[in-house]
Amino acid sequence: MDFYERALEQQEETVTHRRWLHRNTEVGLHTPKGQTSVQSALPVWPTVRFAGWRSIHK
Helix, strand or coil, X not given: XXXXXXXXXXXXXXXXXXXXXXXCCCCXXXXXHHHXXXXXXXXXXXCCCCCCHHHHCC
């Protein structure tokens, strides 16, 4: 399966996540609601890895 086909399969779910993030806007580097939302979605997207802001920028 190529990336385009995979993107089409995940389009509806991706749009749902994006809309949630826009409705629950957080400002600054401390974004607990957004971080929790993204981390909860990661098991569904096995190709994405999340290291977190603090672990990347120490």
